Amino acid sequence: MSENKICLTPQEFELLQLLNSTSGGGEVREVAKDLKKSYVEVIRVAQELSEKKLLTIEASTEKIIRLLPSGLKAATEGLPERIAVEKILKNGGSVELNRLQELLSVTSDELKIILGWLRAKNWVKIIKKDGGMILSAEKKPEESSDEKLLKYLMEKGEVSYEQLNSEFRKALEDLKRRKELVEVAPITYRYLKITQAGRSALLKEVEFKHEVTQLTPELIKTGGWRKAEFKKFDLESPVSRIYPGKLHPITLLIDEIREIFLEFGFEEIESPLVENTFWNFDVLFVPQDHPARDAWDTFYLKKPSRGNLRDSEIILNVKAAHENGWVTGSKGWGYTWDRSEAEKLILRTHTTAATIRYAATNPKPPKKVFCIDRVYRNERTDYRHLAEFTQIEGIIIDENASLRELLGFLKEFYNRLGFNKIRFRPGYFPFTEPSIEVDLYSDKLNQWIEMVGAGIFRPEVTAPLGVRTPILAWGMGFERLAMLRLDLNDVRILYRNDINWLRSIPSIIKKGI
The missing domain is CATH 1.10.10.10 (Winged helix-like DNA-binding domain superfamily/Winged helix DNA-binding domain)
Known part of the structure; x- marks a missing residue:
């Protein structure tokens, strides 16, 4: 081609002309507005002209403040x-x-x-x-x-x-x-500036080339594709971000956990958010003067404040277990059990209330159930604690159930979630014996993190329900697991609905820590 000629597409020529007439440069968004084209169209043409040294692209990032x-x-x-x-x-x-x-x-x-x-x-x-x-x-x-x-x-x-x-x-x-109140977000601006070579190009005779950007049925049918000049695409050219609809990360993680339980053959169960203290505490052999039952730790309902307990053999059995151990061989707690205290209504403090209700109505083995639901604690909200949060609970009722089986299940459960460094420690809970606690190791944090409380329900719990076989039980906090998987240092971020944070979370959450 002659030195006095240059080959450009109509879009390239149009962009160079605009930049040349506007003091030589402009920000991509403003240029797109002037040309009545999209941001993507302009940046694509600019990238091609940049490769030809006809213009330059300079990027700068600024902090933008806007009202929420x-x-x-x-x-x-x-x-x-x-x-x-x-x-x-x-x-x-x-x-x-x-x-x-x-x-x-x-x-x-x-x-x-x-x-x-x-x-x-x-x-x-x-x-x-x-x-x-x-x-x-x-x-x-x-x-x-x-x-x-x-x-x-x-x-x-x-x-x-x-x-x-x-x-x-x-x-x-x-x-x-x-x-x-306010959002401070980074935004990148790209400035286009015509070069001297670009100005010189506009003085030359322009030979327009028409490139085909899409292979259409008509081109195939007529054979026109054989003579067509197809546009080359640069897959690394910057484009506007697309934010497609997707599930909330909490939903993604809960679905993943639910799928693991279902693969193990578990059945999912539910229970009321409002419970009698009987099912939340008494059935679990938690004494009526236990600190966890204090109003500083538990949300008690003001109206109605009590719920009726059906007269049943279970109530009498639980009463006896608390007072003298009943037929379990235990001495119990040695106090006079108060039915009116057990009738008080609360927002459940754990989903163990769900699994123990299930065991009471389904005492015959084998059974495997789990519950993922909301619980409530009267705690001060901070970066580690919430007053309302999600708990993951499960039990296995089986004649051959053992502590070894419980440890094996929990190890495999966390392996499937991507956690490989797991340790078990002796623990104490009023309703299980033996009791264990499960820790996961974070290489990033360089420390062990407590995740699960588990054990085998005590006879004082199972015998009053008419269950004659061992029950393996565990409870774990969902939010702590979510913080590890999503690399968060503040649990409140999970529920703030920060649109920028939600956009940054991939549709498939990486396993492990």
């Missing part, structure tokens, strides 16, 4: 501490803390957070009186930096971190300490 739905609500309706001050002023300028909680319709934990921000911003005076607290405010406070930033983000939609001044950067750190 809760942040948008705070920007329009006000931050909780702003609303609190308004309530105080409408109430005459002072209000008792308990009354403020009623006015705001918030929980005690939420009120503590609001109180912390009121103190930090020095918006109220706090007076302790008669064992209580009175909050007073004289006037409507000036707009704080974090409030200004919220409104700025609402106006702009999203901004680069580099655009924020020192005041807004400090305010951003305050907002990040709150729950899901």
